[in-house]
Each structure stands twice: as C-alpha cells, then as structure tokens.
Amino acid sequence: MDHEKVNILLVDDQPAKLLAYEVILKDLGENLVIASSGREALEVLLKTEIAVILVDVCMPELDGFELAAMIREHPRFQKTAMIFISAIQVSDIDRLRGYEMGAVDYVPVPVVPEVLRAKIKVFSELYRKTRELERLNQELEDRVRARTAELENSTAKLRESEQRRSMAIAAGKMGSWDWDWITGDWMWDEGQYRIFGVGPEIFEVNPANVQALLHPDDVDQLRKAIAEFNSGTRAYETEFRIVRPDGEVRWCVGTAAATIDASGRVVRVSGVTVDITERKRAEERQNLLAREVDHRAKNALALAQSIVRLTRADGVKAYVNAVEGRINALARVHTILSLSSWQGAELSKLIDEELAPYSLGGQIRLAGPEVQLVPATAQTLALALHELFTNSAKYGALSTRSGRLMIAWQAEDDRLTLTWEESGGPLVRTPKSRGFGTRSLLASVESQLGGRAQFDWRAEGLLCRLEVPLTRKPAATTAPGKVDAAAELQRASG
Known part of the structure; x- marks a missing residue:
C-alpha cells in the first residue's frame, strides 16, 4: 500500500556504521537522513520533520544521552521516537539511563537486521498515524478559525512563539539564539547569556550590543554571515572570540540556519553557540x-x-x-x-x-x-x-x-x-x-x-x-x- 514517506534520522560518527544502517533499513521505503555528529543532528532538526531518530550512544563532543536530553527539552520533539544503539553500554543501568533520557527503545550491537527493521517500521507507522490525526485536527482547527477570528489570532501567536524557541537548549557550554530578520528582534536562551557573561536583566540583545562583545578581529565574521544569508546561503558555521564585560576572552563556534518564506526570502535565523575555550x-x-x-x-x-x-x-x-x-x-x-x-x-x-x-x-x-x-x-x-x-x-x-x-x-x-x-x-x-x-x-x-x-x-x-x-x-x-x-x-x- 502506497503511503507518504517519513524521515528517519540516523546519527553516528562512524561512516561504516551509518552505511550498514542504510543497507538494513532501505527496504522500508522511507527517507533516510544522515548526521555524523550531535551538532549536525540538531541542524537537521531545525529544518526537517523527523519521525524516528536512531542515535549512537558513544560519540565525541556530544554523546547520544546529551543529544537526547537537548531534544527532549523542546516541546516540539517531546514525542519524537528515539532509539539508542550501542556496542558497549548494554547493562540494565545503562538501559535505564537511556529511557530516562527519552529513548523509546535500546538496540545492542551486533544489530539483528530483522529486529531493527521491525522496530523502525513500528515507530514509522505510529508517526504516520499521528500525523494523520494531526492533519485531521488541523482541518478542524481551520474550520474553527474560519468562524472565530479571535481564536485564529491566538493560534497564530502561539505558532510564532513556538518558532522563536531555540533549538539548542542550554546544556553544558552551549547556548541558542533566534534573530527575526524582518523586525531585528533577538531572543537568547540562558546558555547564550552565560557564554557571553551577561544577564538578561541588564543586557539588551541587539546588533550593536552583540557586536560590542565580539573580539575586534572577529567582527567581520558577523558581517560576512549576514552577507552570505542575504545572498542565498541557508546555513553558516564559524569560529569566533568574544570579550566578556570582565575582559575575559572566550573562544566559540557558532552554527546558524535560515528560515525562508514562500518567496524564498530570509525571515528568521536561528543558531547554536558552543564555548570551545578549553579546547583552544x-x-x-x-x-x-x-x-x-x-x-x-x-x-x-x-x-x-x-x-x-x-x-x-x-x-x-x-x-x-x-x-x-x-x-x-x-x-x-x-x-x-x-x-x-x-x-x-x-x-x-x-x-x-x-x-x-x-x-x-x-x-x-x-x-x-x-x-x-x-x-x-x-x-x-x-x-x-x-x-x-x-x-x-x-x-x-x-x-x-x-x-x-x-x-x-x-x-x-x-x-x-x-x-x-x-x-x-x-x-x-x-x-x-x-x-x-x-x-x-x-x-x-x-x-x-x-x-x-x-x-x-x-x-x-x-x-x-x-x-x-x-x-x-x-x-x-x-x-x-x-x-x-x-x-x-x-x-x-x-
């Protein structure tokens, strides 16, 4: 029976294992999306609707448990199915930790192809059924909005608020931000304020104030990013330094992704900042x-x-x-x-x-x-x-x-x-x-x-x-x- 394909996100830092998962799951007929790191997975989630996430527990920089915790913090992904896969962490305590981090299942290595396909198929079908219910609900909401302008207004505001939420939740030395390209409004989460060494009660987030915290030699990176987004770039990543109000210099890596409207115009840019000072x-x-x-x-x-x-x-x-x-x-x-x-x-x-x-x-x-x-x-x-x-x-x-x-x-x-x-x-x-x-x-x-x-x-x-x-x-x-x-x-x- 023909059905709409869903996206399955495969997250692993080893190309050979990603290839093996693709071979095992290709017969399901779904769209397989590849991510070789936790940060790349977050970037995919910014732009793509994902039905099931198959994630390796042991990865450098951001492991599977940390990635799961960040994903679960966001309301949009609280029900997204996540399956952990690991070659070493197979004890009952490790499985319990995986479930606490938001996993719906835990697959040990060596992977049994039939078992993995069956589990992915179940959660894919569940996602499809859920989406069908969501579409039915959407049609119902459209009818209600057609009759009640006030309810339509309220729903639009809730949607806008949802879009403004950062994809990267403050965890460790990470922060997230959102920039309305049209109005110029900025939104920082707690992690972003912490990295820059400022507080929301005294610091107003705007281009001038943000630029003042950048190292003088790295200000051009901000101008370059703006120019590239204006010329059609949809994602950008760079390393830069900030100078905190107390004079301390910190190294960061920033990843940003643009949201466009129906005409292809950039309307919003969202991103994640990671403090890499210790590594530097x-x-x-x-x-x-x-x-x-x-x-x-x-x-x-x-x-x-x-x-x-x-x-x-x-x-x-x-x-x-x-x-x-x-x-x-x-x-x-x-x-x-x-x-x-x-x-x-x-x-x-x-x-x-x-x-x-x-x-x-x-x-x-x-x-x-x-x-x-x-x-x-x-x-x-x-x-x-x-x-x-x-x-x-x-x-x-x-x-x-x-x-x-x-x-x-x-x-x-x-x-x-x-x-x-x-x-x-x-x-x-x-x-x-x-x-x-x-x-x-x-x-x-x-x-x-x-x-x-x-x-x-x-x-x-x-x-x-x-x-x-x-x-x-x-x-x-x-x-x-x-x-x-x-x-x-x-x-x-x-």
Whole structure:
C-alpha cells in the first residue's frame, strides 16, 4: 500500500556504521537522513520533520544521552521516537539511563537486521498515524478559525512563539539564539547569556550590543554571515572570540540556519553557540609544548655537535671516551630537568650525578645550601663539573687514594659562587696550554652564562672558583636552535 514517506534520522560518527544502517533499513521505503555528529543532528532538526531518530550512544563532543536530553527539552520533539544503539553500554543501568533520557527503545550491537527493521517500521507507522490525526485536527482547527477570528489570532501567536524557541537548549557550554530578520528582534536562551557573561536583566540583545562583545578581529565574521544569508546561503558555521564585560576572552563556534518564506526570502535565523575555550587552550598548550621541545632538541643537538667537532684526543679510544663522557653529562642533566618539567635543577643533584663514580673512600666532601638553577644554567654547569671531575680523575686528587676534593658553594646577592679545592694528590704544575676541557669550561661559564672562572694551579692541588648569576637568562636562549657556546668553543680551540 502506497503511503507518504517519513524521515528517519540516523546519527553516528562512524561512516561504516551509518552505511550498514542504510543497507538494513532501505527496504522500508522511507527517507533516510544522515548526521555524523550531535551538532549536525540538531541542524537537521531545525529544518526537517523527523519521525524516528536512531542515535549512537558513544560519540565525541556530544554523546547520544546529551543529544537526547537537548531534544527532549523542546516541546516540539517531546514525542519524537528515539532509539539508542550501542556496542558497549548494554547493562540494565545503562538501559535505564537511556529511557530516562527519552529513548523509546535500546538496540545492542551486533544489530539483528530483522529486529531493527521491525522496530523502525513500528515507530514509522505510529508517526504516520499521528500525523494523520494531526492533519485531521488541523482541518478542524481551520474550520474553527474560519468562524472565530479571535481564536485564529491566538493560534497564530502561539505558532510564532513556538518558532522563536531555540533549538539548542542550554546544556553544558552551549547556548541558542533566534534573530527575526524582518523586525531585528533577538531572543537568547540562558546558555547564550552565560557564554557571553551577561544577564538578561541588564543586557539588551541587539546588533550593536552583540557586536560590542565580539573580539575586534572577529567582527567581520558577523558581517560576512549576514552577507552570505542575504545572498542565498541557508546555513553558516564559524569560529569566533568574544570579550566578556570582565575582559575575559572566550573562544566559540557558532552554527546558524535560515528560515525562508514562500518567496524564498530570509525571515528568521536561528543558531547554536558552543564555548570551545578549553579546547583552544589545550591546542595552544600542545603547540607551545611542540615549539619548546623543538627548541630544546636543537640546543641539545648543537651542544652535542660542538662536543663532537671540537673534542681532541691522542687516539680513537680516548676520543670516544671523551665524547661519550661529555654527552652522558648532558644526558644526565637533561633527565634531572625532565623530572622537574624543565622548571630547573638543584645544584646538589648535578654534583651527586657527576661524583657518583668517584665517591668511594670518602675522598669527596660537599658543603652548601640548596640552590635552584634555571635549565640553561644547569646544563652549562653540568658540563663544567664533568670537565673538572674528569681532569681530577686523570691527573688530580681523584687519581690517587690519598687525594681529597672539597666542593663548597654559596648563593648571595643573586650570584652563585662554587669553590673546587683539591689536595693530597700528585704534584700540580701550571699547564703550558689549556686543554679542551678547560677551554670549554671557560667559554661556557664566562661567555654563555656571563660568569667568571678562575684557576689556581697550586702545587698541593687545583683550586678553581666559579661565579655565575642565578637569574640572568643565558644568551643561548635568545635564538632558538643556536648555542653561543659552540662559537666560543670554536674560538677557544683556535
């Protein structure tokens, strides 16, 4: 038997599942309308009469339960049949929640085609019967209106009021609005006022006031939307920023749909606004993190490149050991900084990492308060300490059991002073030339950190004094990817 086709809305974020539902339901001979998200489903409902809604429970941004709650809040859709379908939420509690949200049935996965077709067919037929009754009632109302002008007036006002109601009910960070294109009247719901940070008791909704709340760089979006609706566009979506009266900037995404009259002229525009500020901030944090990782990786690679290029040794084995030692020192401080989320490093931890191989027999003494170093200073001092420990182990106090090493430091007037004092080791003579370790230490401490390094080659043992500022930002951080130490080491080796 021929009958008028009804619209069945299929809502799922997975195209493969939507295709499967179409194949299962095509034999019913109804109009199948597709929506790949909750927001798209709301837009369809703005413009299309729907008999049955088949909606997936698990969807990003707006899941099936939230969508059902929003739809049920509107009087126009309180009796629209909604069937939930889900692959995971099949417990009695989940089914009960689905019914509480307005579902008339609940279909688990895997879907049995015959069962799904039967359920959709029942509700489609019920919708058709209901529409037939509505049409009969409409005819009756038309007859009454023909006899009673007052009743006709009242009914028209009720219809207009119904059309003005927003399709998007305030739920979470969503709001809805309605704009009469002819009279210029606006209507906002509670969610819209909340997003813009204003109240209906003090804020008059009109184009001038709305524009005043838009970010100056995004005002053109409003003008563009108006121009497109005037040129025939029926739906529009864009991201924009608002500036609340308290100065807070919020990111939003707006979706709008136009209502036209019989002549094709726009008479009303309705829309939904969603606050996406948290998502935008998360994206900004991700981008900042990516840039920071890139910057630090380039700095670390530049330091490693300088170490490999400028290290000198008498043989291949000595060269490999020297390079590995310096790169391992850089890796150790990198680990310490990573554990602090690159907020800084304690000087005592840097020293502990470097002295670990030489701490047997109580040859080393430490004295100093807890001092927090910024990342760039920590990296440079770690390499400097590595050179001092390496030289001492080869030629100085740590090369014999009788040798002693005292490391003391203090922080005063925003300046760190570290004293390295060796004793009891082999007889010390002032070197005729500076090795790579000494040259790199001087270059990094003096040129990169703006500090000072002093060496006193006493006969009883080396006395080294390092002074560095604690808060001065090293020059290497001013140009991402470039490390001044490399240039200093190059000049020092010449």
